Amino acid sequence: ATPTSIMVGTGKAAELGILFRRGEALQQLRNATVVAVDKTGTLTRGKPELTDIEALPGFAADDLLPLVAAVESRSEHPVAAAIVAEARRRGFAIPETAGFAAEPGYGVSAQVAGRTVQVGADRYMRKLGLDPAPLADAAARLGRDGKTPLYAAVDGRLAAILAVSDPIKPTTPAALDALRALGLRIVMITGDNRATADAIARRLGIDEVVAEVLPTDKAAVVARLQNDGAAKVAFIGDGVNDAPALAQADVGVAIGAGADIAIESADVVLMSGNLAGAANAIALSRATIRNIR
């Protein structure tokens, strides 16, 4: 591509709210055959709400919510914000915590009012030596609804299941249709559990899902897609978690409203704050290269 055609291409892109942070990305995007997409914050709003809390016998939801919210008040995870907001909305005071610890991709723990409170995914409970089986039916039901189940333990006993729901962005279905119309293979990558990920994917007509991916493993999943048939992979994401995958991809595309580190790791930024610009960027890349031949 000539420097002039690239300037014209990047100029048109800017009008469409697509920022090319690296000039080469405009040329590389046309070769993409696979689009790997993060779920939370990219396909969904990324601002979940707490919808359910169900306590096991011997525990009460109203006693547990302030304890769980106290631990989560120390976490930066979107799930944490949902739980704290709902506890406040219900008028609970949030107690002090001590000894807070976060395990990325698993969950969080702290001492609250003299008790040890642990909150996280089913794999976190297993890691702690707790069997989440008594809540498996509830988890399956919540997962089918596209909600993310979270488990709470108090003093080493499984106590409750909570669920958060993160709605699909209204712009997502059309954006995916536009990517499919360009002949791209779409793969969803998420840290969320299998049942929830599948429920969201089914609603969006996505049939390739890699779920329960630890934050440290997202880049490896992108590498695997690249090695599979020497594919060129564009990865689209928004989170702190997504930075390594954005760097690993042939073209990293960040959502403009995303985390600073995601934007810094990306080649292309979608200023619209949603996926809609992705198909435009790829179409523009193809058109720009065609024009200069």
Ligand code: ADP
């Ligand atoms: P994602 O943001 O794609 O869901 P993460 O790797 O950040 O992926 O988290 C994976 C899972 O770990 C979450 O779905 C949740 O079940 C659990 N988790 C992570 N952080 C927390 C937290 N602060 N509180 C409760 N659960 C958490």
Ligand code: MG
């Ligand atoms: Mg995300």
